[in-house]
Amino acid sequence: MTVYGIGLGPGDPSLLTLRGKDLLEAVSTVYTPGRLSRAVVSEHVSDDRLGSLSFPMTRDPETLRTAWKDAADSIAPQARREDVAFVTLGDPNVYSTFGHLRRTLEAFHPEIDVEVVPGVSAVTAFTSALGIELTSTTGLTLCEAANGPIPTTVPQLLLFKLLDVPTVHEQLSAANYDVLYGRRLFMESGPTVVTDDPTELADRDYYTLAFARKRSFESSPATAAFSETHEVADG
Structure with a gap:
């Protein structure tokens, strides 16, 4: 069976x-x-x-x-x-x-x-809750700060199961990332928290995620919009 x-x-x-x-x-x-x-x-x-x-x-x-x-x-x-x-x-x-x-x-x-x-993972739940689009420039890492250094070579990072937010924030800030955190998104138990302030998440909670973007990173995803000067051909 x-x-x-x-x-x-x-x-x-x-x-x-x-x-x-x-x-x-x-x-x-x-x-x-x-x-x-x-x-x-x-x-x-x-x-x-x-x-x-x-x-x-x-x-x-x-x-x-x-x-x-x-x-x-x-x-x-x-x-x-x-x-x-x-x-x-x-x-x-x-x-x-x-x-x-x-x-x-x-x-x-x-x-x-x-x-x-399969189930809806924390990764996709996080991006949906916060309106974040993951593009081809995003790196994904399963991170617990105690397990070693965070990879900081990609323009964007999504990290989850963070047990030590202050330490993670210090590492990411030093590597020139801006960071947004989410905790217990879509959960009925415990308070849902969305913040860019690591002091609000100083207590350890297994259900904490982070999205980090390099401060120098600029992205222009493709759209169906035309420029104002674009002319559509007849026919």
Whole structure:
């Protein structure tokens, strides 16, 4: 049988895809990795079909490996008999807990099929909420400041899952970027914040994104507009 990794989108239950909704209604059990994903999926799935899995927020590799193995072992017996789902905010293949579960299932339970159902990612939710158009000059990076330097060679950057906004802002400002931040966009839990002031986001919050543009960068995207002197030929 199959474990479906279903992306729930950025936090608004109405942004779930039709494919995701159909599968949530069809599978026997829907597993959630945390409180926020459970709150979103509860809009579509009754409590008696929900199961919980624990994924600790830690960088300790042994603790993480144990948690991933325990989660895979919990799902496997039922997934051998019937289809189940694991839900995650955003998209399952974009910096998601589901990636760890999928790799662990493949390693220890290769007889179980795994299928990914895409969701609206934090990247596209962020750009939609703030009216930002990503052009071919934009670089995309999954950034947590503690993990090393931010790439600063492209005209525009989109960064997400920022845990240390003041440090990120200092690095980007030194590299001549202007930065706009968004936090908990499309989410019902916690305050939604849009700001260019890093002091408003000094507390750590996993659901924080940033769009950075070089101060010297100028862009003129193509449009269908004609200049005032353009003449349209007859016929």
